[in-house]
Amino acid sequence: MDNAFIQKKLEEKFGDLVVNFEEPYGMLTFETEKNNNIKMLQFLYDDPELRFRFLTDLTVVHYPENVGRELAVVYHLHNLVDNVRLRFKVFTDVNQPDVFTASALYACANWLEREAYDFFGVNFVGHPNLIRIMNVEEMNYFPLRKEFPLEDQTRIDKDDAMFGRG
């Protein structure tokens, strides 16, 4: 089972809904509309030939220049029997970052989505317990978005000249 076979099966079943097939470093990557993500995951899970039954990772990338498509939710899937990996992305707007939750299908998606919410603010619709997982509960911003700085802002003793500023 190679990438061409997977691509053919996806295009047969979904046609226009799957777009942007790429193969960076040999891993097939495609994109779909954010309303279709569960349909994709379910099809890739149930199909007896594809069998992508392991969710390796669920993460988010923030592209501030793509207005209207800033947050990319990336799913990494793995077929354990044939050892094939797959990646697919759904893009969502940063002002309305609602994506359907995959936690009904994959139990591990529960914590992965909590982490994605904690750091990027993606709201997973239907998640049983969408609260911050790694940061302090009182934090009111999403730290890994590009507009927020890495450094702790409460320090007053940093010498700007040593850090390349001022």
Next chain:
Amino acid sequence: MSRPVRFNTHSKQADINDNIALITAPEGSGGDGYYATNLESVIALGRKYSIWPLPFATSCCGIEFMATMAANYDLARFGAERLAFTPRQCDLLMVMGTISKKMGPVLKQVYLQMSEPRWVLSVGACACSGGIFDTYSVLQGIDQIIPVDVYVPGCPPRPEAIIDGFMRIQDLVGKESLRRRNSPEYKELLQSYGIE
């Protein structure tokens, strides 16, 4: 093949005849069957050489602490024989490792559960000032939440450095007045941290 040894090739043999440190009694007058001295120095002597530490080891400095407690750099020589992992039974809180902002309230709670007299030793760059992790999630020094007595810098500090910090704590314990914990300066210090 390994490289030939360049340093420490003329190691000194340990000389036990001349090399044992004995604790001297505090100043006082004594005679047959009695010794009169002041209570403060006796208590300080007792406390100084039997400090029970609570290792609050979170990350890499904890590994250096494990090395310090092990046979080669033995911390038990200094009286820290019994490591209690409960704050109720120990004197010295050794914070070793990165403390994140989420861990801050936990550390404060552990400090509050200790009974007086208590000392805090902050081991490593992360506990002293946040270390290399100047980020939104790491507490930039534990002295933002609890009062610290001795800071041991290093990333990680060598076991010798941790022992040196411990010896500085011993100096503080040995010179501490019995009424220090009730003094207004100490109360003010605790209040500045929000501890009653």
